[in-house]
Amino acid sequence: MLKYRNGLKDIPVYNTREQDWDIKVNANECNMNLPPVVEERLMGRLSCLAYNRYPTEEYDALCDQIARNHRIRKENILLGNGSSEIIEKLFYCFGGNKLRKIVYPAPSFSMYPIYAQAAQATGIPFQLNDDYSMDVEAFTETVNGQKAGLAVICNPNNPTGNGFSVSDIEYIADHIHPNCALLIDEAYMEFFGHTAAALLHDHPNLIIARTFSKAYALASARVGYMLADERIVSMIEKAFMPYHMNSLSLAAADIVYQMRHEYVPRIQMIVAERKRMSTMLDKLPGVIVYPSETNFLLIRYSKAALLTEYLASKKIGVRCFGKDSGLRDCIRISIGLREENDIWYDAVKAFVEERA
Numbered sequence: 112m113l114k115y116r117n118g119l120k121d122i123p124v125y126n127t128r129e130q131d132w133d134i135k136v137n138a139n140e141c142n143m144n145l146p147p148v149v150e151e152r153l154m155g156r157l158s159c160l161a162y163n164r165y166p167t168e169e170y171d172a173l174c175d176q177i178a179r180n181h182r183i184r185k186e187n188i189l190l191g192n193g194s195s196e197i198i199e200k201l202f203y204c205f206g207g208n209k210l211r212k213i214v215y216p217a218p219s220f221s222m223y224p225i226y227a228q229a230a231q232a233t234g235i236p237f238q239l240n241d242d243y244s245m246d247v248e249a250f251t252e253t254v255n256g257q258k259a260g261l262a263v264i265c266n267p268n269n270p271t272g273n274g275f276s277v278s279d280i281e282y283i284a285d286h287i288h289p290n291c292a293l294l295i296d297e298a299y300m301e302f303f304g305h306t307a308a309a310l311l312h313d314h315p316n317l318i319i320a321r322t323f324s325k326a327y328a329l330a331s332a333r334v335g336y337m338l339a340d341e342r343i344v345s346m347i348e349k350a351f352m353p354y355h356m357n358s359l360s361l362a363a364a365d366i367v368y369q370m371r372h373e374y375v376p377r378i379q380m381i382v383a384e385r386k387r388m389s390t391m392l393d394k395l396p397g398v399i400v401y402p403s404e405t406n407f408l409l410i411r412y413s414k415a416a417l418l419t420e421y422l423a424s425k426k427i428g429v430r431c432f433g434k435d436s437g438l439r440d441c442i443r444i445s446i447g448l449r450e451e452n453d454i455w456y457d458a459v460k461a462f463v464e465e466r467a
């Protein structure tokens with residue numbers, strides 16, 4: 112018998128296997144590749160990287176750029192292989208044993224409980240209301256009552272789609288114990304338009320995580336970052352290996368960030384499509400559509416599993432949550448291109464109208 116680390120065998124697998132989808136709307140990716148002008152600049156950059164060197168220059172260049180945009184210092188920034196790596200390291204750094212409590216909303220990002228378990232911490236799910244809104248006072252009381260070391264909010268929330276106001280986040284930041292770190296996972300912020308970043312100045316326990324994977328359509332490169340007080344950055348940094356980012360991904364993210372204005376019309380288009388699809392889905396019998404501030408929609412339908420199977424038979428991939436608590440009979444559909452949205456919508460419509 113091999114002597115694996117305690118608890119490893121109980122950690123669930125996050126299934127990343129994919130079928131051969133014609134329409135892939137199951138992972139909240141962007142269904143458009145790089146804008147051509149961005150691709151052209153990136154190809155030029157990739158031809159002159161110092162492939163023989165560790166990636167310090169590219170790392171600093173991206174940190175500088177992000178810092179300038181947020182009017183903070185590069186010491187306030189930590190880059191990761193996707194914001195996933197950052198979140199995983201934060202859980203690790205604030206975990207370590209059962210007495211370390213990490214509070215996160217439920218339903219929310221399915222990786223939070225897994226990271227808590229992997230960090231050997233005690234994960235404490237805080238139940239959202241039936242409409243997925245949050246009782247911020249009760250959340251704060253839970254965090255303080257548990258003497259938590261880390262509290263997490265996903266804003267806007269995945270997979271429910273709703274956003275929490277900056278004043279709600281501020282209430283939490285103001286009322287949780289200052290020795291509890293507060294992570295705001297802003298993976299979908301660009302579709303929402305509201306950020307808690309302005310609160311960083313007055314709240315040295317606040318951490319904001321962002322990603323290039325969603326609005327910036329760079330999921331392949333695995334780049335994310337966090338903004339926080341430099342004392343937090345220098346502690347969390349210790350959990351990473353030296354030179355943990357690679358130059359190719361850093362160069363791609365650097366160019367995408369420089370050219371982020373190119374993404375504004377695309378983001379607007381996705382938001383407009385989300386609104387169009389939401390209105391259309393709302394008209395279908397038996398389908399509940401939840402409000403969304405993201406690039407996806409969450410729907411509830413009594414035959415969700417059968418609908419998902421039907422869509423799969425049409426080579427349309429969506430994410431079904433089956434019996435997950437708070438997400439029973441829910442399906443998450445990412446917003447694709449207009450033509451793709453019309454195709455999956457027609458299939459959903461045919462199924463619910465029993466023409467399928």
Ligand SMILES: *Cc1c(COP(=O)(O)O)cnc(C)c1O
Pocket residue numbers: 139192193194195196220265269296298321322323324325330333334335
């Ligand atoms: C997609 C996502 C992330 C991070 O994705 P990366 O590709 O690892 O940057 C983080 N949090 C939530 C809630 C997400 O949906």
